Amino acid sequence: MKRYIPAVAGVLLVVSCSDFLEEDLKSSLAPDNTYTSSLGFEVGSAGLYSIARSEYNTWGENGAFIHNGACPYEALQVGTDICDARGGGDGSLIPFSDLSLNPSTQFVKTYWQWAYNLIGSANELLIYADKNENWDYPTDKALYQAEARFFRAYAYRYLVYLYGDVPYVETIQNPFVLSFTRTPKDEVLQHIIDDFAFAAENLPADPDKVKTGKLTRWAAYHYLSEMYLLQKDYANAEKASLAVINSNCFALNKERYGVSKSEPGDPFSDMFQENNQNRDKGNQEAVWVMQFQYNTVGGGTNSDDWTRRAWNPMYFGITGFTLSSEYGGRGLAQILPMKWWIGTQGTNATGATAEGIFDEGDMRNSEYNIKREWLYNNTAEASLYGKKCNITDATWSAGQLFPAITKFFYGRDENLSLTGGYKDRMRIRLPETYFLLAEAYLGLGETQKAADAVNVVRRRAKVADVSADAMDMDFLLDERIRELVGEEVRRFTLLRTGTLLERVRKYNAAQKDIIDEHHLLWPIPQTIIDANRDVEFPQNPGYER
Numbered sequence: 001m002k003r004y005i006p007a008v009a010g011v012l013l014v015v016s017c018s019d020f021l022e023e024d025l026k027s028s029l030a031p032d033n034t035y036t037s038s039l040g041f042e043v044g045s046a047g048l049y050s051i052a053r054s055e056y057n058t059w060g061e062n063g064a065f066i067h068n069g070a071c072p073y074e075a076l077q078v079g080t081d082i083c084d085a086r087g088g089g090d091g092s093l094i095p096f097s098d099l100s101l102n103p104s105t106q107f108v109k110t111y112w113q114w115a116y117n118l119i120g121s122a123n124e125l126l127i128y129a130d131k132n133e134n135w136d137y138p139t140d141k142a143l144y145q146a147e148a149r150f151f152r153a154y155a156y157r158y159l160v161y162l163y164g165d166v167p168y169v170e171t172i173q174n175p176f177v178l179s180f181t182r183t184p185k186d187e188v189l190q191h192i193i194d195d196f197a198f199a200a201e202n203l204p205a206d207p208d209k210v211k212t213g214k215l216t217r218w219a220a221y222h223y224l225s226e227m228y229l230l231q232k233d234y235a236n237a238e239k240a241s242l243a244v245i246n247s248n249c250f251a252l253n254k255e256r257y258g259v260s261k262s263e264p265g266d267p268f269s270d271m272f273q274e275n276n277q278n279r280d281k282g283n284q285e286a287v288w289v290m291q292f293q294y295n296t297v298g299g300g301t302n303s304d305d306w307t308r309r310a311w312n313p314m315y316f317g318i319t320g321f322t323l324s325s326e327y328g329g330r331g332l333a334q335i336l337p338m339k340w341w342i343g344t345q346g347t348n349a350t351g352a353t354a355e356g357i358f359d360e361g362d363m364r365n366s367e368y369n370i371k372r373e374w375l376y377n378n379t380a381e382a383s384l385y386g387k388k389c390n391i392t393d394a395t396w397s398a399g400q401l402f403p404a405i406t407k408f409f410y411g412r413d414e415n416l417s418l419t420g421g422y423k424d425r426m427r428i429r430l431p432e433t434y435f436l437l438a439e440a441y442l443g444l445g446e447t448q449k450a451a452d453a454v455n456v457v458r459r460r461a462k463v464a465d466v467s468a469d470a471m472d473m474d475f476l477l478d479e480r481i482r483e484l485v486g487e488e489v490r491r492f493t494l495l496r497t498g499t500l501l502e503r504v505r506k507y508n509a510a511q512k513d514i515i516d517e518h519h520l521l522w523p524i525p526q527t528i529i530d531a532n533r534d535v536e537f538p539q540n541p542g543y544e545r
Contacts (some may be wrong), residue, residue: 001192003113011497019107025491028045029283031124031128033129035125035129035131035132035374036132036134037132037134037135037136037493038134038137038140038144038510039136040134041125041128041129041132041140041144042144043318044121044124044128044148045125045144045147045148047121048118048121048125048147048148048151048177049291051114051117051118051121051151052118052151052154052290053292054114055072055073055114055292056071056072056073056290056292056304056305056306056307056425057071057304057305057306058070058194058306059072062450069090069091069092069093069106069107069357070090070092070093070116070306070309070310070334071107071305071306071309071310072107072110072111072309072381073489074093074307075092075093075096075107075111075333075337075488075536076490076492077310077486077489077490078093078096078097078335079096079097079099079333079456079491079504079508079511080490080491080492080494080500080504081338081341081477081490081503081505081507081508081509082337082338082341082481082485082490083335083336083337083338084097084335084336084338084508084510085097085098085334085335085336086333086334086335086336086397086398086399088130089332089333089334089335089399090332090334092106092394093334093335097510097511098510098511098543099511099514099515099519100321101522101523102469102543103524103525103526103529103539103543104365104524104525104526104527107521108522108523109525110165111158111162111522112159112162112524112525113372114155114158115155115156115158115159116155116159116169117198118151118152118154118155118501119152119155119156119169120154120169120172120521121151122148122149122151122155122169123152123169123170123172124149124172125144125145125147125148126145126170129141129144129148129319138167138508142202143202143203143204145198145200145202145217146198146199146202146203146215146220147199147203149195149196149198149199150195150196150203150215150219150220152170152195152198153192153193153195153196153223153227154197154200155189156168156188156192157192157223157226157227159188160185160188160189160192160230161346161491161492161495161496162521162522163490163521163522163524163540164185164521164540165182165184165185165188165194166182166183166185166188167180167181167182167183167296168183168187168188168191170191177377177534178531178532178533178534178535179532179534179535180532180535180537181535181537182537182538186231187481189227189230189231190231191201192227193224193227193228193231193350196220196221196222196223196224196227198205199215199217199220200217200218200220200221200240200243203216203217203219203220204216204217205217205218205247205249206249206533207249207250207279208279208465210460212277212278212279212280212289213289213290213291214293214426215288215435216232216249216273216287216288218243218244218249218250218287219287219288219427219428221240221241221243221244221340222241222244222287222288222428222432222433222436222480223428224240225237225240225241225244225433225436225437225440226436226496227477228440229242229436229439229440229443229496229502230496232443234440234443234444235435235440235444236442237439237440237443238437238440238441238444241433241434241436241437241440243438243508244287244430244433245430245433245434245437246360249356250284250285250286250287250430251284251285251430252284252285252375252430252431252456252457252460252484253267253268253270253284253285253460254267254460255267255284257270257276257280257281257282258270258273258275258276258282258283259273259275259276259281260273260276264368264371265368266363266366266368267363267460268363268364268366268368268369268460268461269366269368269406270370271283271285271407271426271429272288272406272407272408272409272423273423274410274422274423275293275423275424277289277423277424277425277426277522281544283426285429285431286428286429286430287427287429287430287433288426288427288428288430289425289426289427290391290424290425290427290518291424291425292304292305292420292421292422292423292424292425293422293423293424304420304421304422305420305421305422305423305425306420306421307408307421307486308328308329308331308333308408308409308410308420308421309330309332310331310333310334310335310408311331311333311335311336311337311404311405311408311486312328312329312330312331312332312333312404313331313333313395313399313400313401313402313404313410313425314331314333314398314399314400315327315374315389315400315401316330317397317400318389318400319381319384320376320377320378320381320384320385320387320389321374321376321377321378322377322378322380323411323416323417324377324411324416325411325412325413325416326377326411327371327374327377327406327409327410327411328371328404328406328409328410328411329409329410329411329412329416329417329418329419329421330416330417331401331404333399333400334399336396336397336399336402337402337405337485338508340355340356340357340507341356341478341481341485342356342370342402342403343355343356343357343385343403344356344391344403345374354372357478358482359464361462361463362405362461362463362482363460363461363462363463364461364482365375365482366485368406369405369406369407370403370404370405370406371403371404371406371409372391372403373388374387374389374391374401375386375387375388375389375502376388389401392405405485405486407486407487408421408486410422410423426487429484429485429487431457431460431483431484432480432483432484432487432488433452434452434453434456434457434477435453435457435476435480435483435484437453438450438451438453438454438471438476439473439476439497441453442471442472442473442476447468447471447472448468449467450468450471450476451465451466451467451468451470451471454466454471454475454476454479457479457483458479461482461483466479473497473499475501477493477494477497477503480493481497484541495520499519501515501516501517501520516542517542518541518542518543519539519542521540522540523539523540523542523543524536524537524538524539524540524543
C-alpha cells in the first residue's frame, strides 16, 4: 500500500556529517516552519516511517539511506545458524560471513548512521511537540510523541544488540558535541523500555481505524516483550506478549484468502503473495506492515527491499532456464541457506534429509513455500523444457540452484530483472509474539505453557504438538526458523537468547573454529572514534587497533 514519505524529501532528516547528530536541512521546509500544526507533525511522522523502512534499501535511489552492496538487513542473517554469504557473491556481506569485519566495514558504519539518523529525527519531533500548542485534536500531541518514542526505541534496539554500550541522546546537540561517552547497555535498555511503554499507552488501539502501515500500540507491546526478555524480566515479557495476543485484534490466518485464493497454495503462502500483506486485504496476523507497494504514488523504487536478490537462486544462469516470475524473478543468491535445516534432495554425509528440520506435512515446507523442484522453463531449449533439473552441491555452492524460500519470490513480467521487490513487508507477525511468549515461559521454567504457546502456531502449520518434555530453547529456535526464516532478525534472536556462539559452532562450518566472545558485538565505527576528538571513545574489545 501507499508508503508514508515526507512531503519534501529530507524534511527532518538528521544525518551523520560528523557521524553523530548534525542537522542537514535539504529543503526550505525546516522544523520551525513545519512543526506548527498537526499537519506538520504528520509530515515529520512520515519521515520517521521512511527512515525506518530504509534499512531495506540500497544504492541511494529515491529515499534509500544505507547505500551500495547487498540489502543491509542480510548482514544480520549471514554468519548465524541459518545461512551464509555465497563465496564470490556480494562483497558487502563477506566480512559478516568470514568474521573479517572491522571498524571500517561498510554496514558496521551505516547501521550506526541509520540508527542515529532515526533517533535524531525522533528527538527533533519530540522537542517541537513540547513547544507546539496548535493541535487539531487534544490527543494529537500524545499520538505523535508516541510514534517518535516508538521509533527512537526501535533504533536504540538495533544499537544495543549490535554495539553494546552506545551514547544515549534524547535531544538535538546545539552547539555540536565532540565529547560523547558510551552509556551502559543496561541503562539504554531501560530507556528503550520506557519509550516502548509510552508508545504502548498512547498509540491507537484499533488497527482497523488507522491508515494502512501506521503503528498501533500492539507493535509497541510486541517489542516491549522482546526488550523485557533482553532484560531477563520474564514476567513482564509474558504480560506484554499476552497484551497483543489477548487484544482480540489479531488471529492466525488458517483459511485461504486474498489475491491468489483460487490458485494453488495454502494459508501460509497466501501471506507472501503481492498485495496480501495488509489487514484490509484479509491478513489478520500482521501486527505491523512496512509499505513498499509497487507502482504506487509514494511506493517502491528499484532500490527497495532487495531481500529477493539475497535469498533467491541464479537459476537463469543454467542452460534451459529463463527469467520467470513463477521462479521468483532475478535472484542473486547473495546468501545461501544451510542444509541442516532446509534439507537436501536426499541424505548426505551430515545426515541432512530432504525435509531438513520440518516434520512431514508441515505447511511451511510445502511446495508453495519452499521450492525444491525446478523444471527447465526455457521453451527455446526443447530437449530440456519441462524436465527436472537436479540440485547438486555444485549448483548450491555457486548459488545457481538450491531449495528456495518462496516468501521472497518477486518478479513482474514487464521487468523480470527488476532489482527491488515491492511487496509490503510484514515487520511483525502474530506467530513471533507467540514465540516471545514461549521464550518468557521458558525463562520462568514453565515448559508446558511454553509448549502451549508454540503449539498455537504449529497447529496452523498442520503438524503435531510439541510436548512439554521436548520444549526447550533449541526447539523454539528451530521453530522460529520454520515460521520466520528471513523475517526475524536472526542475529538478534540468538544474541537475546544467549545462543549465538553455541548455535554457530554447531551449525556454521565456516565459523565454528573462529568465532569467540568478542564477535558477540560489532566494532564501533572508526569514523565515530575519530570524530569524537574531545573525549576518548573506547572501541569494543577485540577490535582495537
